[in-house]
Amino acid sequence: MSARLALGLAALAAAAAAPLVAGQHLLTAFIVALHAAYMALAWNVAAGYAGQFSLGHSLFYGIGAYASTMLYLKLGLTPWAGMFAGAVLAGLVGVALALGVYRYNVRGIFFALVTLGAAEVAKGLADNWDWIKGPVGILLTMKNAPGEFFFLRREPYYYVALAMVVAMILISLRLERSRLGQYFLAVREDEAAAEASGVDTHRAKTVAIGLSAALTAFAGSFYAQFYLYISPDTVLVFEPQLTMMLGTMVGGAGTALGPVLGSVLFSGLGEALRNLPFENTRQVVIGSKLVYAILLIVILIYLPGGLITLGRRSRRA
Amino acid sequence: MSALLSVRGVAKRFGGLQALSNVTFGVGDREIVGVIGPNGAGKTTLFNVITGVYAPDSGRVTLRGMDVTGWAPHRICRLGAARTFQIGKPFAALTVLQTVRIGSLNRIADMAGATTHALGVLEQVGLAAKRDVEGRHLTVIERKRLELARALATGPSLLLLDEVAAGLRPPEIQEMIALVRRIAAGGVSVLIIEHVLEAVMRLSARIVVLNYGEVIAEGSPESLVNDPRVIEAYLGEAYSLA
Numbered sequence: 001m002s003a004r005l006a007l008g009l010a011a012l013a014a015a016a017a018a019p020l021v022a023g024q025h026l027l028t029a030f031i032v033a034l035h036a037a038y039m040a041l042a043w044n045v046a047a048g049y050a051g052q053f054s055l056g057h058s059l060f061y062g063i064g065a066y067a068s069t070m071l072y073l074k075l076g077l078t079p080w081a082g083m084f085a086g087a088v089l090a091g092l093v094g095v096a097l098a099l100g101v102y103r104y105n106v107r108g109i110f111f112a113l114v115t116l117g118a119a120e121v122a123k124g125l126a127d128n129w130d131w132i133k134g135p136v137g138i139l140l141t142m143k144n145a146p147g148e149f150f151f152l153r154r155e156p157y158y159y160v161a162l163a164m165v166v167a168m169i170l171i172s173l174r175l176e177r178s179r180l181g182q183y184f185l186a187v188r189e190d191e192a193a194a195e196a197s198g199v200d201t202h203r204a205k206t207v208a209i210g211l212s213a214a215l216t217a218f219a220g221s222f223y224a225q226f227y228l229y230i231s232p233d234t235v236l237v238f239e240p241q242l243t244m245m246l247g248t249m250v251g252g253a254g255t256a257l258g259p260v261l262g263s264v265l266f267s268g269l270g271e272a273l274r275n276l277p278f279e280n281t282r283q284v285v286i287g288s289k290l291v292y293a294i295l296l297i298v299i300l301i302y303l304p305g306g307l308i309t310l311g312r313r314s315r316r317a
Numbered sequence: 318m319s320a321l322l323s324v325r326g327v328a329k330r331f332g333g334l335q336a337l338s339n340v341t342f343g344v345g346d347r348e349i350v351g352v353i354g355p356n357g358a359g360k361t362t363l364f365n366v367i368t369g370v371y372a373p374d375s376g377r378v379t380l381r382g383m384d385v386t387g388w389a390p391h392r393i394c395r396l397g398a399a400r401t402f403q404i405g406k407p408f409a410a411l412t413v414l415q416t417v418r419i420g421s422l423n424r425i426a427d428m429a430g431a432t433t434h435a436l437g438v439l440e441q442v443g444l445a446a447k448r449d450v451e452g453r454h455l456t457v458i459e460r461k462r463l464e465l466a467r468a469l470a471t472g473p474s475l476l477l478l479d480e481v482a483a484g485l486r487p488p489e490i491q492e493m494i495a496l497v498r499r500i501a502a503g504g505v506s507v508l509i510i511e512h513v514l515e516a517v518m519r520l521s522a523r524i525v526v527l528n529y530g531e532v533i534a535e536g537s538p539e540s541l542v543n544d545p546r547v548i549e550a551y552l553g554e555a556y557s558l559a
Binding site for chain 2 (some may be wrong): 189196199202
């Protein structure tokens with residue numbers, strides 16, 4: 001245990017020192033990777049631990065992005081606070097969605113489809129909502145205002161993203177050691193046996209979705225502050241959901257480090273593919289999607305528990 | 318008789334099948350009651366109604382003086398009735414200790430306390446050596462013991478055992494009988510469905526016989542083996558000669 005703690009602290013120290021040696025371009029790649037890792041960990045709370053395979057987490061991501069941005073533009077509320085408001089809102093939407101879905105005993109693949117549909121509906125609504133500028137999207141002005149979560153340089157964004165990932169890992173580890181986390185696992189494994197063990201499965205599933213939704217919203221707010229532009233086509237599409245799933249499934253669902261591992265791998269791969277001699281952007285997009293798909297299939301076939309199980313296997317051997 | 322569990326006039330229909338009709342019986346404090354009957358007699362449906370998996374179409378179920386008809390299974394578990402599943406439902410990816418600890422968390426909120434409690438239960442059912450084995454790697458008898466441990470860990474006053482001896486070899490059946498006796502001696506009432514007649518006859522003070530969803534007889538094991546209705550429905554000619 002202390003060896004693992006030492007390893008963790010060494011990794012943290014290395015991550016904290018990275019901006020000292022990395023250029024702006026590489027730093028951007030690191031931020032993208034950390035952002036992906038955070039999202040994956042947030043989705044993992046519901047999908048990995050509690051087995052609630054939501055395909056609609058882009059909805060919560062979008063709520064986070066729009067909530068902090070609108071509160072800032074309309075009320076002048078700093079996004080540092082606005083992101084918490086977004087989390088509360090996303091959590092409430094998640095709980096409402098869960099209550100509706102579980103009320104009718106929608107499970108498994110049907111649960112996944114309903115959540116996917118909910119995100120699609122949200123995108124349709126956002127596209128037609130003038131107050132949030134519909135499909136045009138919202139542009140934030142670049143400026144130096146640390147108190148309002150705006151920075152001119154990349155380093156502060158990097159440290160915010162790193163802090164979010166570290167916090168999310170600690171939340172995951174804490175969850176694993178709590179009664180709530182154990183109830184999540186029981187629900188994932190077998191709902192009838194969980195009920196027979198005294199677990200209120202409806203409540204556990206609702207809490208899992210609400211918590212995961214709230215945590216996901218922070219990633220949306222971060223996206224808005226980092227890219228300074230949000231629209232239904234960037235934050236309410238399937239893309240964020242795909243990022244969460246790829247990282248989690250490849251790294252190892254239901255673990256605190258697997259999603260980080262998978263996300264960093266995929267982000268690094270994306271970066272490497274961009275440097276291949278493609279002729280235009282379209283080829284880059286299609287080419288990298290092909291590579292992602294092949295890699296995903298190979299890993300899911302040969303390592304169904306994700307990359308994290310490689311370490312466990314070697315330890316057992 | 319102080320009724321820990323009381324089932325009154327319970328009926329349950331699945332489409333065209335009347336799985337249970339007008340079932341009435343009770344289990345007292347510190348009592349071991351058996352339920353026997355041929356396949357499809359409604360034994361497991363009865364368990365599912367008592368533990369809240371199904372709400373009955375009519376009739377009432379009372380546990381510890383509370384009307385629990387239509388309650389969710391986890392609430393009935395928390396009130397004090399824990400069941401095992403006929404076809405074991407181990408948490409495949411969780412270890413034996415994790416699985417049983419989830420049951421212990423029912424009464425003990427902190428993880429350390431629940432872990433200690435779960436280890437004690439594993440010791441009691443003879444699974445302590447398997448504490449770190451994942452559910453999917455367990456043998457049939459280990460799964461039966463795990464079912465029992467998980468149910469026991471929730472701290473029940475009534476334990477409902479669904480065929481815990483079925484599929485076991487004779488020496489294992491003896492072990493299981495001794496184990497259930499020890500649990501009952503600790504003050505837990507037991508309602509037991511069993512196809513292994515030796516087990517149910519030796520364990521139960523009283524037996525309820527179900528056939529086509531109806532209670533056709535009730536009494537001590539000795540009285541039932543000579544009851545012509547029971548012989549015809551279930552035991553068969555051979556048993557009456559024995």
